[in-house]
Amino acid sequence: MSLLRDVRELLLPRLCPVCGRLLTGCEDVLCAFCAIGLPRYRIRNTNLDDNAWDNILLRSVWDRVNVRRGTTMLAYSHDSPFHRLIIALKFRGKRELAVKLGRWAAMEAQRLDFWQDVDALVPVPLTRWRQFRRGYNQAEMLARGMSEVTGLPVVNLLRRTKNRKPQSRMKGEARIRNAEGIYEADVPAEWRGKRLVLVDDVMTTGSTLANCALALQNVDSSAEICIFPLAYAGKI
Numbered sequence: 001m002s003l004l005r006d007v008r009e010l011l012l013p014r015l016c017p018v019c020g021r022l023l024t025g026c027e028d029v030l031c032a033f034c035a036i037g038l039p040r041y042r043i044r045n046t047n048l049d050d051n052a053w054d055n056i057l058l059r060s061v062w063d064r065v066n067v068r069r070g071t072t073m074l075a076y077s078h079d080s081p082f083h084r085l086i087i088a089l090k091f092r093g094k095r096e097l098a099v100k101l102g103r104w105a106a107m108e109a110q111r112l113d114f115w116q117d118v119d120a121l122v123p124v125p126l127t128r129w130r131q132f133r134r135g136y137n138q139a140e141m142l143a144r145g146m147s148e149v150t151g152l153p154v155v156n157l158l159r160r161t162k163n164r165k166p167q168s169r170m171k172g173e174a175r176i177r178n179a180e181g182i183y184e185a186d187v188p189a190e191w192r193g194k195r196l197v198l199v200d201d202v203m204t205t206g207s208t209l210a211n212c213a214l215a216l217q218n219v220d221s222s223a224e225i226c227i228f229p230l231a232y233a234g235k236i
């Protein structure tokens, strides 16, 4: 199945996932027009020690969990054509797109010294059934792209314990309740006391990332958690 999928990806013409334009040889992820128009989210202070009031990601979760560092690359909105980028990597089998976006995001974060003293990348998991249906976990593909740039290992320390309704169909409070207690961590001795970066595709309320961080810290209170969603979709 996966070989067939790889061959199909190679043979099909490469199209921009946002506007559908045919990509030229030098255009890698998006066409040049969409790459220029990509709605960026620029985080200036990535560390909790710096002026973290500027950092909406840390501010969104700091009443729930101790997170040291956070950054993102894109501003996500349902009514922007760029939401097709997220849809493509989530629902259309665009594994290679996720890896490329991970690479891109990791390179941007290098300029902010985000990777300093980081030990590993930890993808937010899907349910086993969802991963089976999709054939991959988009957060893990993003993390693999980040790993290619940083040389950091990707370690799956988390798992989803219950099947609940997909987050994308839920809003606000319901989304926060949905994420409670559905992640469990299994942290071998070699990964204890480490600085770990949680990787996900989109952060909205921060409940998923906060619950993943809590699951890790429940098992290893000395774990230092950083968060890196590809896109931020919450209120500013």
Ligand SMILES: [Zn+2]
Residues within 6 Å of the ligand: 016, 017, 018, 019, 020, 021, 030, 031, 032, 033, 034, 035
């Ligand atoms: Zn385009």
